Amino acid sequence: MDKTEISKGGSARARxxxxxxxxxxxxxxxxxxxxxxxxxxxSFKAFRRLTGESDLRPGWFAVLAIIHNNPGITPMALSRxxxxxxxxxxxxxxxxxxxxxxxxxxxxxxxxxxxxxxxxHGEEKLAHLAACAAEHDRELDEIVGDKKQELIRLLRRxxxxxx
Amino acid sequence: MDKTEISKGGSARARxxxxxxxxxxxxxxxxxxxxxxxxxxxSFKAFRRLTGESDLRPGWFAVLAIIHNNPGITPMALSRxxxxxxxxxxxxxxxxxxxxxxxxxxxxxxxxxxxxxxxxHGEEKLAHLAACAAEHDRELDEIVGDKKQELIRLLRRxxxxxx
DNA sequence: TCAAACTGGTTTGATATAAAACTAAGTTGA
DNA sequence: TCAACTTAGTTTTATATCAAACCAGTTTGA
Numbered sequence: 001m002d003k004t005e006i007s008k009g010g011s012a013r014a015r016x017x018x019x020x021x022x023x024x025x026x027x028x029x030x031x032x033x034x035x036x037x038x039x040x041x042x043s044f045k046a047f048r049r050l051t052g053e054s055d056l057r058p059g060w061f062a063v064l065a066i067i068h069n070n071p072g073i074t075p076m077a078l079s080r081x082x083x084x085x086x087x088x089x090x091x092x093x094x095x096x097x098x099x100x101x102x103x104x105x106x107x108x109x110x111x112x113x114x115x116x117x118x119x120x121h122g123e124e125k126l127a128h129l130a131a132c133a134a135e136h137d138r139e140l141d142e143i144v145g146d147k148k149q150e151l152i153r154l155l156r157r158x159x160x161x162x163x
Numbered sequence: 164m165d166k167t168e169i170s171k172g173g174s175a176r177a178r179x180x181x182x183x184x185x186x187x188x189x190x191x192x193x194x195x196x197x198x199x200x201x202x203x204x205x206s207f208k209a210f211r212r213l214t215g216e217s218d219l220r221p222g223w224f225a226v227l228a229i230i231h232n233n234p235g236i237t238p239m240a241l242s243r244x245x246x247x248x249x250x251x252x253x254x255x256x257x258x259x260x261x262x263x264x265x266x267x268x269x270x271x272x273x274x275x276x277x278x279x280x281x282x283x284h285g286e287e288k289l290a291h292l293a294a295c296a297a298e299h300d301r302e303l304d305e306i307v308g309d310k311k312q313e314l315i316r317l318l319r320r321x322x323x324x325x326x
Numbered sequence: 327t328c329a330a331a332c333t334g335g336t337t338t339g340a341t342a343t344a345a346a347a348c349t350a351a352g353t354t355g356a
Numbered sequence: 357t358c359a360a361c362t363t364a365g366t367t368t369t370a371t372a373t374c375a376a377a378c379c380a381g382t383t384t385g386a
Contacts, residue, residue: 023244026232031296032303032311033206034225035318038246040203042325043196045344059372062197069189076334081186083201085374090336092372112334112381133194140195143324144317148195151317154307155198161306163205208374222342239364248344253366255342275351275364 036158046139050132056125060101061133063092064118064126067102072115074107083159101125195321209302213295219288223264224296226255227281227289230265235278237270246322264288 028034048058062082067073070081075093079086093116096102101122104114118126144151191197211221225245230236233244238256242249256279259265264285267277281289307314 023229023236023240024232025244026228027293027296028225028228028232030315031300032307032315032318033210033296033299035315035322036199036203036206038326039318039321040199041246041343042322043199046325047196057371062191065189065191066186069187069191073186074334077186079335081188083204084372086335087337087375088373094336110334110382112379114335130190133190133196136196137194139325140321143320144195147313147317150310151314152193152195152198154310154314155195155202157306158202158303159198159205162209162302163201204373220341237364242365247342249365250345250367251343273352273364275349277365 032158043136043140047132047136050136051129056129056132059092060096060125061129063089063096064101064122064129067116067118068123068126071117074113074115076113078116083163096122199321206299206303210295210299213299214292219292219295222255223259223288224292226252226259227264227285227292230279231281231286231289234280237276237278239276241279246326259285 025034044058051058051061063078066078066081070077073081075089076086079089082089093102093104097104099121100119102116103119104116107113107115141148188197207221214221214224226241229241229244233240236244238252239249242252245252256265256267260267262284263282265279266282267279270276270278304311
């Protein structure tokens, strides 16, 4: 640490916040965006705890599930549906193709693009991830209780309006 | 031109999903975690649209606001309060110190740690960011309407239980 | 019909993040 | 008292992500 930058504040009333003490969040307390980030991060970490053991990355789940539900989908449509930039999808697909969880077939009608499908191996992996996701969602269900549909409705509206 | 109905010649009925067509999300549709990620991402992008013009990074806002509300807070407590790993806080603080938005003073009682404060310049920047945040939150308010407190309550519970 | 505009996908560059290893300082208990 | 443990902060390493630049193929309109 560069101690020279630390001012010797004789300020006797400089109170160092410590562990157990509640930290004041001020306006932050009422900002939806702030709590959205915290909740997303907590949910993501919890999901990773469930899948972390196997060779399955959390980012794969949405991609595999969407391809499963939309055989023949293109990378662009997949990018939009999964809410990730197209340039983020490229390396994910490269890995999924390399692991032979996904296959692609040329689209003669548009040579720039191609159609995506799960391989049988991919369907298996998806089944495993879906089990983790279901487990994870059960945890979330218990937390949000009967407000789940309302919560999802609100989140969906946020996406629809802001995105 | 509606290309979506174009299915490739001969081969099976591989259907290429395209633009306007709804993509089937299947189980994903009812997963809180999935919608949390989409909403967080949309909210973050919207916030960045508001701050992007100036030299203010979105990640700074929570940090500056928390220091403002808790003068003398330590990096560790800040890390916990802002929901980011301590190793993520280090470079943020380095930058804020470099820009002289934040100053730190040694804590004689524990030489490992130090106390953080906003400089007058930091208070100014925070005011600007707070204006963006308030603007952003107004957008969110309109979207969630009178369900805001309920939404925040649910998000907070997700964090409390899962984190 | 063909040049210009557009679109799907990849590459590159920048930022944000966490986890683990590490250093230095503080705490504890026999 | 001092060795073992714990904690605060930094560094290193690995991902995830987006945006912009780019390329190749497609569509448009004069």
